Amino acid sequence: ALQRANLIDPSSPNPSVEKLLHAFLPHKFVDHTHSTAILAIVDQDDSEALSKKVFGNKMGFVPYIMPGFDLAKAAADVFDADPTVEGLILDKHGIFTFGDDAKQAYDRMIHYVNLAEDFIASHGKPHIEKAALPARLAKPAEIAPMLRGAVAVARGEGRFDRMISDFRTSDAIVDFINSAKIADYAGRGVSTPDLSIRIKTGPMALPAPDADKIGDYKSLIRQHVEKFAKDYRAYFETNDALDDVSRTMLDQMPRLTLVPGLGMFGHGRTLKDAKIASDVGEMWIEAVRGAEAIGDFHPLSKADLFPLEYWSLEQAKLASNKPKLLTGQVVLVTGGAGAIGAATARLFADNGAHAVVVDLDAARATEAAKKAGNGSIGVGADITDPAQMRAAFDKAVAVYGGLDILVSNAGAAWEGRIGELDDATLRKSFELNFFAHQSAAQNAVRIMLEQGTGGVLLFNTSKQAINPGPKFGAYGMPKAATLFLSRQYAVDYGAHGIRSNAVNADRIRSGLLTDAMIASRSSARGVSEKEYMAGNLLGQEVTAEDVAQAFLHQALAERTTANVTTVDGGNIAAALR
Incomplete structure (x- = not known):
């Protein structure tokens, strides 16, 4: 508060934690980076001597001091002792360069980082002894839900703060992570203290996943997370006890997981x-690889890291990310x-969820995902094809690490009096309006069980499941079966924290109820289109957004399962008894 009160413009963003260091130097232009090559040099026991060897007298060296006034004063003292230096190397931290104009400061940064990179390259690649890998590795998609569930923060009574997992791999990543010493490197800590707000005290290293023992890997992951x-x-407890400052411990879950043979998962x-x-993980790997090429990786001690991780100015960088109802x-x-699917994706994304928008039309799915925002993705799939349905769920795992909520919404209607309906039409309707719901639910439950953090299945069952209309038997019968399906999932998987609910909606403008159908039906009833759409107890048209609100309510109602919510403005004939 005091800092902001002294800003020239109190409404401006928070200044950098190194603002005083910039201010104490006499140069108008000051650049600062955490170059991995520089970190490889300063993350050594003999970092000062090594820095002198690489940069000579052109760069000043500042021993490690936590950012703030003391560091700014020390940096200014080093510069004052030799004003001819063109920059400063900060131990365990990074590099500053400065100049009379922006280009000079920038050119100096590039020059000294290049010197560091050339010095490391001259030593060749570090010799890294490789760990033994299983004959057959499990796939990332097999372990991602297990890992995502393990790093979720348990809040008690079946509630979790979930994480999104980003899988990252490359030849360079895997080559390094396959080191026999990877757990040792991970345990040493972060390559620069600023990384602590992103990956805490450092990565977590797992054993390589054996495809032939995948059933045991879930418990192995949880052991490592614990x-x-x-x-x-x-x-936290050791370092917090060293002073009288009141602190609240952050969650204890890792934010970066290294998996030999596969790659790494970032969590957030x-x-x-x-x-x-x-991204930070790739930076850490590059810094450690460089440090090992020229010596031994010895980053800042965790005792020195602690004050920075729990410094209010560092935590302020994350404070603006207030979680929404469905964040994670x-x-x-x-x-x-x-209409209903797109409205639902938008509403869930607005409330913090990442949406996987699945539709037969891939282009429209992508467009709907773009409109939903929040990093949502579109997937084209014929959901009556089990392989394509499986692929859609695999995409969710590949991009986000898992799944928490299914909105099984797709459907289409075929008309005809039931006694005159051919088997092919009826079977086609059941494929989309029942079996596709079952296929979606099976895939969702498969992922949710691996995560072990519960989940929600939501089905669009329609008014036809309760109150059949003339010539709509081909649509109503599979919808009635889907209503029963929803309740069966509630019965069979409630013990796993998986809830199952349905929405019973009617008379919604959509692909099922087109403008032409509205015109035809209102004309047949001798009423206006507006009167037809508002033909309910409330006398109001019900929209796709209203249905989306019902789905959201069911997703958030943590103690509600086997529920059917009616969204039709009031239709007693379709009300559940």
Whole structure:
């Protein structure tokens, strides 16, 4: 508060934590980076001597001091002792260069980073002893839900703060992570203290996943997560006891997981945060690889890291990311490009979820996902094809690490009196209006069980499941079966924290009720189109957005399952008794 009160413009963004260091130097232009090559040099026991060897007298060296006034004063003292230096190397931290204009400061930054890179390259690649890998590795999609469930923060009574997981791999990543010493490197900590707000005290390293023992890997993941959390609690309690400052411990879950043979997973409450964690992971790998090429990786001690991780100015960088109702959750919506599906995807995304919009029309699915925003994706799939349905769910796992909510919404209506309906039409309707719902639910439950954090199945069952209309038997019968399906899932999977609910909607402008149908039906009844659409107890038209609100309510109602919510403005004939 005091800092903001002294800003020239109190409404401006928070200044950098190194603002005083910039201010104490006499130069108008000051550049600062955490170059991985520089970090490889300063993350050594003999970092000062090594820095002198690489940069000579052109760069000043500042021993590690936590950012703030003391560091700014020390940096100014180093510069004052030799005003001819063109920059400063900050131990365990990074590099500053300065100049009379922006180009000079920038050119100096590039020059000294290049010197560091050339010095590391001259030593060749570090010799990294490889760990033994299983004959057959499990796939990332097999372990992602297990890992995502393990790093979810349990809040008690079946509630979790879930994470999004971003999988990242490349030859360079896998080559390094396959080191026999990867757990040792991970345990040493972060390559620069600023990374602590993104990956805490450092990565978590897992064993390589054996495809032939995948059933055991879930418990193995949880054992490693529990150890990481236990170590983090000890780190907090030990360092918190050293002063009288009142602090609240952050969650103890890892934000970066290294998996030999596969790659790494960045974890975060949003896809953006997860991707940043992965970016930081690549930076960490590059810094450690460079440090090992020229010596031994010895980053800042965790005792010195602690004050920075729990410094209010560092935490302020994340404070603006206030979680929404569905932050950290992933929803898959079938029929996602239609009126109800698109409205549902938008509403869930507005409330923090990442949406996987599935539709037969891939282009429309992508467009609906774009309109939903929040990193949502579109997937084209014929959901009556089990392989394509499976692929849609696999995409959710590949992009976000898992799934929390299914909105099984897709459907279509075929008309005809039931006694005159051919079998092919009836079977076609059952494929889309029942079996596709079952296929979607099976895929969702498969992922949810691996995560172990519960989940929600939501079905669009329609008024026809309760109150059949003339010539709509081909549509109503599979919808009635889907209503029963919803309740059966509630019965069979409630013990796993998986809830199952349905929405019974009617007379919604959509692909099922087109403008032409509205005109025809209103004319047949001798009423206006407006009167027809508002033909309910409330006398109001019901919209796709109203149905989306019902789905959202069911997703948020944590103690509600086997429920059917009617969204029709009031139709007693379709009301559940």
